[in-house]
Amino acid sequence: MRLLPGSLFGRLVLILISGLILAQIIGALIFMKDRDDHLRRGFGLNLVQKITAIVVLVEESTPDRRQRILDAFNSPAFRVYIAPEPASPTEGSVPVDYLAMLLHQQLPEHRQYQITVTPAFQRPLHRHGPSANLDAPMPFRSWRGIQGMGPLVGFQANIQLFDGSWIIFQNTLPEDIRAWPIRVLAYLGVLLISILLISLFTVRVVTRPLDRLAKAAERLGTDIKSPPLPETGPTEVRQAAAAFNRMQTRLRRFIEDRGEILAAVSHDLKTPITRMRLRTALLDEGELKERLENDLREMEQMVQASLDFMRGTESSEQTVPVDMRALLESLQDDVQELGNDMEIEPTSEIAPFPGKPLALKRCIGNLVENGVRYGRRVRVRLTESTGIVTVTIADEGPGIPEGELETLFRPFQRREGSRSKATGGTGLGLGIARNIARGHGGDVTLRNGIGGGLEAVVTLPRSP
Incomplete structure (x- = not known):
């Protein structure tokens, strides 16, 4: 205790x-x-x-x-x-x-x-x-x-x-005058209560800047563009707030610079890729031409996937109430149009979740796409407990060794081990999904199902 x-x-x-x-x-x-x-x-x-x-x-x-x-x-x-x-x-x-x-x-x-x-x-x-x-x-x-x-x-x-x-x-x-006069006791009681109330107010005023600092640090994990802290209060608190604001500015500049570099690289790569496509078109039909076209197509997809990975951390989409059940049903329609099987388990009514709808659909969509690719059929379960909305995507695949679950979130890491576009994606889908979930204050984790298959669990707290 x-x-x-x-x-x-x-x-x-x-x-x-x-x-x-x-x-x-x-x-x-x-x-x-x-x-x-x-x-x-x-x-x-x-x-x-x-x-x-x-x-x-x-x-x-x-x-x-x-x-x-x-x-x-x-x-x-x-x-x-x-x-x-x-x-x-x-x-x-x-x-x-x-x-x-x-x-x-x-x-x-x-x-x-x-x-x-x-x-x-x-x-x-x-x-x-x-x-x-x-x-x-x-x-x-x-x-x-x-x-x-x-x-x-x-x-x-x-x-x-x-x-x-x-x-x-x-x-x-x-022998002893032990009486405690009522007036003395009343005076001591009033004095104690008065000083106690003043102390509570004073301590709250003194610690409020620290509370703001803690909340700002929590917001920084979900929104790098959150407003800076007011640099008020005692000297030490002002110094801490100023240091925090400088750190946030440097982090934002670093992320923006990284995005600009990737955008520039993408733009610069598209030009030579386009020229190579034009030159490939001049080649005679044959195995060499087909291989070159496949390589160029894969290069374009990797460049686009890298940009998508960056957008997962830099989404400028506004936060609005999201009907999670309706979002899952929309995903189900998209998956079934492609001939895949996705089942949504019946759940109780859940209040709208404050989030970015397109980003959330992309997050869950990447996990569903992985599930139908490697496990043929997926079951999706939506629950909420103690203010945390949980989406569980379970497939019927062979599962993955426990020691390799976390490595799948690394860029360009795929379940089947190769980097061939023919046998899998670019290996950025799980990383993008995790970035989006963490941008909402939550996370994405993987675990093997009790009866087999792999389960991807998305946790989204209402108050990150």
């Missing part, structure tokens, strides 16, 4: 998303840690101010009013009472420096105090009052603390009053 997407766009998006999510998580954790510290200190400051206010209020009150003041402040989660001696720290408790510093700043000078906390749920807090049962646990609801604050710790403060007695405070403090 591949972990990375296959396209450059997908890989860039994956890298951006991974980096963005990682940065968001790290940033959120740093933010929440900083927020935790500030909230805990704020919570501690409020508690110290409350304790200081109670101490001042108790010291300024008469002894008979003190208990009423203490009762007014007592709650399930906050205990305060007066005792002759400081309460002993609970097991496992430790001093709290930052709370001690805050209390030192708030209390009057020369005041003795002790502040300790007990790790979360290690020991329940005590009930208040000098006569309280110190081993009786507080109600469970006193431990629930503040929603989202995480585990609570037991807090105990002993502060000596002016009269020598001790006022004891027992409370719960959050």
Whole structure:
């Protein structure tokens, strides 16, 4: 299983998303840690101010009013009472420096105090009052603390009053401020989605020139005269587009020059061939004259076949929707007029194929001609699957060794091995058929049939 997407766009998006999510998580954790510290200190400051206010209020009150003041402040989660001696720290408790510093700043000078906390749920807090049962646990609801604050710790403060007695405070403090505010989560979500959308758009803009380059390279294989690429985008992309355009220009010039050379050679050869025909006509009838006429006829056919081979790669015919079934039926009429047997197998309806009708007829016609020449009778099957139109031409000939199938596409290579026009064609028919098919983004292949004979398969993708 591949972990990375296959396209450059997908890989860039994956890298951006991974980096963005990682940065968001790290940033959120740093933010929440900083927020935790500030909230805990704020919570501690409020508690110290409350304790200081109670101490001042108790010291300024008469002894008979003190208990009423203490009762007014007592709650399930906050205990305060007066005792002759400081309460002993609970097991496992430790001093709290930052709370001690805050209390030192708030209390009057020369005041003795002790502040300790007990790790979360290690020991329940005590009930208040000098006569309280110190081993009786507080109600469970006193431990629930503040929603989202995480585990609570037991807090105990002993502060000596002016009269020598001790006022004891027992409370719960959050060990961790773990709440993730809805606003923070919403902000992170909106930020993540916004940056993700911007990243997708940016990556698409950056990779679009590369996508155009890939499509242009694909078009070049089927149309050497396709329009040049726009040389826009980043420097590297512009350089690649310019290099591609130069390559396409050189290829087009090379093919055009080759065609012009062959046309010139053909024109130049026709003149001496014509002169030789005229001179041959002056000869007396006989075997020599007949041989010369056959040689001249074969030379003309080879020159014409060479030009036809070039036209297979340089067709200027326009692309139009082609009814492949009708094209095969037209070929069938032509073949049967010459006394040959061609059968079209029944097929389901196939939508018109975008192609060059004359070139396609020539491509399939060459294969049918080979089939009836070497295999007497041909069967043609037209199918389509996953956007690929396939035409299979099967003959009833002897077949060909597997190692020689591909060599038949070479120029002037024929099935019967000779170069005699009397026993075969010029040996360019298969090459012309393949050139035409490849010009449509497809191909022509040969294979031996299961029950004998040779099969020529033309594949034509709708989207080359």
